Amino acid sequence: MRHTTIADVARAAEVSTATVSHALNGTGRIAPATRVRVRSVASALGYGDRDGPPPVVSRTLALAVTTFGPDPWHFADVPFFAQAIAAATAAAHHRGYALTVLPSAPAENLWATLPVAGVLLMDSPADDPVARILRARGLPLAFDGRPAVLRPGEACVDNDHRAMTRQVLGHLAGQGATAIALMDGDGADHYTRTCRAAYLDWCAEHGVRPRPLPMPPPLVEDHGRTYDAVLSGPDRPDAVYGIYDPCGRRILASAARCSLSVPGDLLVVCASEDPAYARADPAVSTVSLDPSRTAEAAVAALVDLIERPGHRQRPVTVPARLHIRATSTRTAAASPYPPLTPTDTAGTSRPA
Structure with missing residues (x-):
């Protein structure tokens, strides 16, 4: 491997080569914190050690x-x-x-x-x-x-999160749901953005009102109390798809406090790899992304x-998979959408 150059240090520290030179030589008017950071980066990258052996390739x-x-x-x-x-x-x-x-x-x-x-x-x-x-x-x-x-x-x-989101919504609609809510968060990652966009597109295509259920930040655990007012209100959803692991537990806890039966009053699906969902009573329908x-x-x-x-x-x-269990299975009412057979259904993988 070649020796580290001043340009390598500048790229890693996200500064100009002139700033690197000033930081290492103790010259120029730069912030003390920047000087310390540049020197730390240069030391870690082995800059200046030109007489020694080339750096070892990391494994x-x-x-x-x-x-x-x-x-x-x-x-x-x-x-x-x-x-x-x-x-x-x-x-x-x-x-x-x-x-x-x-x-x-x-x-x-x-x-x-x-x-x-x-x-x-x-x-x-x-x-x-x-x-x-x-x-x-x-x-x-x-x-x-x-x-x-x-x-x-x-x-x-x-994975193909758009295809899987639409598959879950189609399954819930096929089981009689007409007011499906999406439980998601404010993440800026592709998974969250794609699931939300697919949900909104599906609602628009079928002429139904979107019902977003924002989830609290990951460090906030309120045992689903955020949703009590929604599930106890006159305009409550009759199905929920939660795209994060805790969603199922939180919505089931809220449904219990609101005296809603699952799946009778409320259908539930969540994305999770937790095997406890399959052993719950009732067993929870989940989406697996095969991590x-x-x-x-x-x-x-x-x-x-x-x-x-x-x-x-x-x-x-990588294919995702919908595991249909008790929380999203009931005798379907008349539905304007085609039902799916309640068996494991492989989803296609996300397009590049």
Whole structure:
């Protein structure tokens, strides 16, 4: 490998080469914090050590979940991410790499200096500052979840969330639902934006009023009390599709407090990999995005980018699956929409 140049330091620190020169030489009028950051980046990248041996090629990959930006949250507690992390670790070890999982909101300096060969970003939002820093360093990137912009030399693995959202809505309508609500959050990631857009398009096509049910931030646990007023009101929904793991538990808790029977009064589907949903009473219908398979594919694509410089990766699509159980199954009333057979139904994967 070549030695680090001043341009490499400037890209990693997101400053000009002149600022790097001033920071390292103690000259110029730059902010103390910038001077410290540039020196830290230069040290981590080995700049100036021209008489020593070339830097060692890292055999470590990093995995990060940047959905909620700088807000810290414990994503490893969520079954979806827990399964993805386990699968990504096994896939990395199989290819001879270590895998380090970064906390949700590490310091900016860490991203600028992290000694890794490549990074797997999960649910990267639009204008992701982490992706910007890593791209400035020239690190290979693989995305589990489509980024707002996929550049040449980057890889992407995901599902077809639009198709699956429409499939869930069609299933609920086929079971007699006429007032379907979507429970989502304010995330700027592709998954959230695509599910919401598909829901709004479906409502417009069928001439029904959208019923959004915003979910509180990930660190706020109110056991579904946010929805009590909606479910106890005269204009309540008769079905809910929640696109995050906690949605099912929260809406069922709210329904119980409001004396609504499930599925009699309220149909429920949520996206989750938690096996507890299948054992619940009643068993909860879920959408699985197969995180183990997507993570394995993302790691394989990332390693190919590292070991085959200039290789162009085709985006990979992984089928999602709707598991229809008791909470969304009942004798259907007259419905203007065609019903689906209540069996597991494979969804197509997300288009590139």
